[in-house]
Amino acid sequence: MTMNEEIMNSEKPVAENEQDIPDELDLKARKYLRGSGANLETLRDKKLKGQLALREKLHGQSAKAAAKAEKWLMPSEEGYLEPEGLEKTWMIKQESILHEVDIISSRKAFDMILPDLGPYNMEYTSSGRYMLVGGRKGHLAMIDMLSMELIKEFQVRETVRDVVFLQNEQFFAAAQKKYPYIYNRHGTEIHCLKEHGAALKLQFLDKHFLLVSVNKFAQLHYQDVSTGVMVANYRTGLGRTDVMRVNPHNAVIGLGHSGGKVTMWKPTSVKPLVTMLCHHGPVTAIAFHRGGQLMATAGMDRKIKLWDLRKFGVLHTYHGHARTLDFSQKGLLAIGNGSQIQVWKDSGNQEYESYMTHAMVKGYQIGKLSFRPYEDVLGIGHSMGISSILIPGSGEPNFDTFVANPYETTKQRREKEVHALLDKLQPETIMLEPSRIGTVRPPRKKEKPTKKEMEEEMEAAVEAAKSISFKKKTKGRNKPSKRTKKKEEEVFKAKRPFLEQQTEEKPYKKQRTAEEVELPKALQRFSRKKAS
Amino acid sequence: MKVKVISRSTEEFTRERSQDLQKVFHNYDPNLRTHEKAVEYTRALNAAKLEKIFARPFVGAMDGHIDAISCMAKNPNNLKGIFSGSMDGDIRLWDIATRKTVRQFPGHEGAVRGLTSSTDGDMLISCGTDCTVRLWKVPILKIMDPNESNEDYSKPLAVYVWKHAFWSVDHQWDGTLFATAGAQVDIWDHNRSEPINTFEWGKDTVISVRFNPGEPDVLATSASDRSITLYDLRMSSPARKIIMRTKTNKICWNPMEPMNFTAANEDCSCYSYDMRKLDEAKVVHKDHVSAVMDIDYSPTGREFVTGSYDRTVRIFPYNGDHSREIYHTKRMQRVFCVRYSCDGSYVISGSDDTNLRLWKAKASEQMGVLLPRERKKHEYLDAVKERYKHLPEVKRIVRHRHLPKPIYKAAALRRTMIEAENKKDKRRRAHSAPGSVSAQPFRKRRILKEEE
Numbered sequence: 001m002t003m004n005e006e007i008m009n010s011e012k013p014v015a016e017n018e019q020d021i022p023d024e025l026d027l028k029a030r031k032y033l034r035g036s037g038a039n040l041e042t043l044r045d046k047k048l049k050g051q052l053a054l055r056e057k058l059h060g061q062s063a064k065a066a067a068k069a070e071k072w073l074m075p076s077e078e079g080y081l082e083p084e085g086l087e088k089t090w091m092i093k094q095e096s097i098l099h100e101v102d103i104i105s106s107r108k109a110f111d112m113i114l115p116d117l118g119p120y121n122m123e124y125t126s127s128g129r130y131m132l133v134g135g136r137k138g139h140l141a142m143i144d145m146l147s148m149e150l151i152k153e154f155q156v157r158e159t160v161r162d163v164v165f166l167q168n169e170q171f172f173a174a175a176q177k178k179y180p181y182i183y184n185r186h187g188t189e190i191h192c193l194k195e196h197g198a199a200l201k202l203q204f205l206d207k208h209f210l211l212v213s214v215n216k217f218a219q220l221h222y223q224d225v226s227t228g229v230m231v232a233n234y235r236t237g238l239g240r241t242d243v244m245r246v247n248p249h250n251a252v253i254g255l256g257h258s259g260g261k262v263t264m265w266k267p268t269s270v271k272p273l274v275t276m277l278c279h280h281g282p283v284t285a286i287a288f289h290r291g292g293q294l295m296a297t298a299g300m301d302r303k304i305k306l307w308d309l310r311k312f313g314v315l316h317t318y319h320g321h322a323r324t325l326d327f328s329q330k331g332l333l334a335i336g337n338g339s340q341i342q343v344w345k346d347s348g349n350q351e352y353e354s355y356m357t358h359a360m361v362k363g364y365q366i367g368k369l370s371f372r373p374y375e376d377v378l379g380i381g382h383s384m385g386i387s388s389i390l391i392p393g394s395g396e397p398n399f400d401t402f403v404a405n406p407y408e409t410t411k412q413r414r415e416k417e418v419h420a421l422l423d424k425l426q427p428e429t430i431m432l433e434p435s436r437i438g439t440v441r442p443p444r445k446k447e448k449p450t451k452k453e454m455e456e457e458m459e460a461a462v463e464a465a466k467s468i469s470f471k472k473k474t475k476g477r478n479k480p481s482k483r484t485k486k487k488e489e490e491v492f493k494a495k496r497p498f499l500e501q502q503t504e505e506k507p508y509k510k511q512r513t514a515e516e517v518e519l520p521k522a523l524q525r526f527s528r529k530k531a532s
Numbered sequence: 533m534k535v536k537v538i539s540r541s542t543e544e545f546t547r548e549r550s551q552d553l554q555k556v557f558h559n560y561d562p563n564l565r566t567h568e569k570a571v572e573y574t575r576a577l578n579a580a581k582l583e584k585i586f587a588r589p590f591v592g593a594m595d596g597h598i599d600a601i602s603c604m605a606k607n608p609n610n611l612k613g614i615f616s617g618s619m620d621g622d623i624r625l626w627d628i629a630t631r632k633t634v635r636q637f638p639g640h641e642g643a644v645r646g647l648t649s650s651t652d653g654d655m656l657i658s659c660g661t662d663c664t665v666r667l668w669k670v671p672i673l674k675i676m677d678p679n680e681s682n683e684d685y686s687k688p689l690a691v692y693v694w695k696h697a698f699w700s701v702d703h704q705w706d707g708t709l710f711a712t713a714g715a716q717v718d719i720w721d722h723n724r725s726e727p728i729n730t731f732e733w734g735k736d737t738v739i740s741v742r743f744n745p746g747e748p749d750v751l752a753t754s755a756s757d758r759s760i761t762l763y764d765l766r767m768s769s770p771a772r773k774i775i776m777r778t779k780t781n782k783i784c785w786n787p788m789e790p791m792n793f794t795a796a797n798e799d800c801s802c803y804s805y806d807m808r809k810l811d812e813a814k815v816v817h818k819d820h821v822s823a824v825m826d827i828d829y830s831p832t833g834r835e836f837v838t839g840s841y842d843r844t845v846r847i848f849p850y851n852g853d854h855s856r857e858i859y860h861t862k863r864m865q866r867v868f869c870v871r872y873s874c875d876g877s878y879v880i881s882g883s884d885d886t887n888l889r890l891w892k893a894k895a896s897e898q899m900g901v902l903l904p905r906e907r908k909k910h911e912y913l914d915a916v917k918e919r920y921k922h923l924p925e926v927k928r929i930v931r932h933r934h935l936p937k938p939i940y941k942a943a944a945l946r947r948t949m950i951e952a953e954n955k956k957d958k959r960r961r962a963h964s965a966p967g968s969v970s971a972q973p974f975r976k977r978r979i980l981k982e983e984e
Contacts, residue, residue, distance in 0.1 A: 034562050066560045073558045082534040097535055105539045146542065207567050248566055290563055376537040392537045400559040407545045409554065422578065429570040437569045438920055521962050 028067035079376040079392035090354045114385035122381040127404035128373035134163035154187040164202040175199035200242035222267040232267040249292020250434045256283030267427040287325035298322030328371035328394035336366035458498040465494035576920035579913035580929040589895035594888035601882030604869045609653020617644030646701030659698035700740045706748040713738035746790025754780035773983045788833025796824035813975045819855040821942035826869045830876045839867030
């Protein structure tokens with residue numbers, strides 16, 4: 001026995017090791033598989049089955065190849081923050097982090113105090129290279145974050161409510177007092193978008209070239225910036241709001257309303273796709289995870305909730321106020337409230353707990369938090385200017401030159417813009433489940449209910465008819481006999497549509513079967529047709 | 533506390549000198565690329581549209597003959613050269629690149645009916661209604677110079693006079709024999725003035741003959757008694773014969789699967805047969821609206837081109853029942869002969885209007901040398917098109933072809949006729965005793981009998 005056990009023990013680790021290597025690769029490859037494969041068992045067409053099986057095999061191979069190539073293609077490692085001993089990550093201050101990191105990284109954290117024209121709003125390009133700053137009192141500036149140079153700064157001498165980059169750093173839009181305007185990087189006004197009205201919030205859908213605004217009258221505007229066509233203009237009808245975010249996964253716009261509702265919109269439907277009651281009080285902030293399955297909302301009811309967008313159910317509810325929320329590329333959640341910043345991290349099972357905290361100078365009001373893409377940096381727009389802090393492990397370490405390149409040259413930018421325009425998506429492609437494009441419509445549900453269903457329905461209708469209570473009538477018309485008669489009539493009325501359906505089907509069927517059985521085809525034409 | 537943040541130095545991620553290539557980094561994470569499917573679909577749709585825009589298949593016409601072109605032959609030794617014979621007895625060698633006549637071979641007194649060149653490409657064999665077979669030496673391709681004496685080539689190497697008019701000739705793929713078709717099938721040697729062997733099965737004229745590319749001794753003929761016959765030179769008599777409902781005009785073997793051949797039939801369809809199993813056609817290729825006059829396989833064996841009496845040229849996949857492409861112009865008349873070029877990228881058609889026409893085999897293919905990046909792009913676009921070809925919008929664009937009005941109408945008429953026939957067939961079956969009339973598939977219906 002002992003011998004056997006020893007042999008067993010000695011064999012086991014070897015086997016495990018052998019299994020571990022492919023397992024690790026499989027885990028990595030799962031990401032590239034983009035969901036499970038099709039079920040080919042139900043197919044009856046052998047030729048098609050063969051073709052699809054081959055397709056699936058190729059797909060699996062390419063996923064595996066991508067997983068294998070990861071090692072060489074993605075050399076940079078993501079950032080981390082590891083406590084030692086009794087230390088907790090949320091106790092670590094920015095100063096101590098800045099001491100530890102290299103000089104280039106320590107330069108990324110800064111405070112820009114601009115007391116005159118605040119509060120400030122800010123935004124990064126998708127590559128994280130450029131930052132756009134908009135002061136409430138009309139201060140607009142664009143900064144190159146790589147060289148920390150000011151590209152352009154100017155004043156519009158008007159209220160600026162929001163700023164947003166268009167397809168690249170060449171153009172940006174600013175929501176001003178009466179209308180949104182589009183400027184180029186030299187600060188020249190290119191367009192005044194009068195149709196939008198006094199926009200409160202702007203968003204840009206870069207794959208679709210759509211500029212989205214929500215204005216004072218709670219109207220949602222979608223404008224194509226490549227052609228200038230106003231694609232859609234909808235009344236939300238839920239009151240004025242300035243809480244708007246794009247779900248990056250499917251380009252659906254999420255709006256938070258003062259009644260506690262969150263609505264989701266696409267440009268091709270007048271009604272919202274989804275209306276969820278999220279809070280008992282106004283919604284103050286929304287953020288979407290880039291995977292598209294997770295949404296965070298904050299309300300005035302002192303709640304921060306995480307939602308599963310697959311079933312539109314709440315995952316977790318936390319206590320706390322938030323003026324602004326943002327998800328990082330790696331899934332950290334930044335929460336800004338007053339002068340306090342908290343960063344939460346997923347501790348597995350989508351349960352978020354505090355990862356880092358940061359306190360601004362007391363009295364600064366944080367208006368906007370935004371993680372810088374491909375960097376471990378969190379940008380903060382507040383009442384006294386703009387700041388940024390280091391959040392290790394927040395950004396994607398490896399960029400793709402053809403998706404978003406922080407080191408883009410002019411030529412590359414031009415080429416990318418041309419390709420983006422060629423691949424511009426039509427507004428119809430915006431939908432809750434974007435992978436549904438190119439799939440087959442599922443077979444329609446059978447229109448006719450089964451016999452059993454019909455009987456149940458009839459019974460329910462009869463029960464409903466029986467329970468109707470009648471008004472009391474004048475003397476002589478209120479006899480019990482008359483009342484029962486009336487009740488019977490009601491029951492019959494309720495039954496009638498079902499009975500009619502049954503009678504319609506039956507005789508027809510009978511006739512056909514009778515003829516088919518009795519007469520050969522050649523003689524059928526001589527048989528007498530029954531009057532139906 | 534251990535801490536690390538993402539830190540990139542600009543030098544590492546940009547090129548050192550301006551002569552260097554730009555550094556490129558990849559991250560295939562699906563989360564970075566949103567709307568993947570929508571983007572791919574848009575690309576497929578745009579590619580389908582671009583394909584339509586760039587579809588300019590007609591390269592040029594080769595003008596020179598003064599009568600209808602009756603036959604053509606490829607030169608296996610020379611990619612640019614093609615021979616054509618016309619109804620007035622004129623034979624020309626063309627340079628496809630410049631689209632000019634290089635050489636003329638005068639001599640035939642009636643229509644040239646058959647042309648073929650030997651496998652080594654040194655010899656051209658022609659035959660015609662003047663009961664002669666002529667052997668010519670093939671010149672080295674050069675533009676015709678009027679001052680230069682071309683006596684060497686303008687006289688045939690040999691002229692063999694025989695008893696009957698000839699309809700077709702084909703050279704063995706490997707060897708020195710060639711076969712002519714006329715009142716009977718004759719097998720000739722280069723150096724003999726009389727046929728070395730003669731086959732006959734029935735009294736009707738044999739109108740086309742083709743050697744098998746895989747087995748040099750096997751050949752197939754079609755005759756005006758609606759038959760397709762297979763011969764083996766090692767045996768003294770023909771091997772097999774099937775009789776169809778209508779006449780077969782031309783036969784072509786699949787060069788990559790030499791047991792299969794396709795017959796161009798008078799009833800507007802082509803029939804692909806396996807020579808081991810002649811009781812049913814493997815595929816019926818239908819789309820033409822008039823008799824199919826000639827057929828030629830691409831050297832890849834995946835596609836073949838047909839020319840028809842309805843003034844169109846069509847390209848079919850070897851296993852598809854409908855054509856991939858249709859070519860027509862206003863001026864092109866009845867097409868009597870078609871050939872694929874030896875590299876499979878061009879199609880040449882000869883028609884009643886005395887012109888040879890040069891077409892691209894893929895209508896929207898870019899001509900000239902492709903850069904590797906261009907080729908990759910084309911491959912990618914083809915792949916996405918293939919992936920989304922079933923979606924209605926892409927399918928509509930890819931499938932659509934403009935047809936001349938007479939052909940469009942004729943096709944509609946044919947459809948009605950076939951439907952009516954099917955309907956009648958169905959009724960006949962319904963009104964007769966069960967089992968007495970069996971439903972025959974179309975693949976078998978046109979075959980009358982098989983003889984051995």
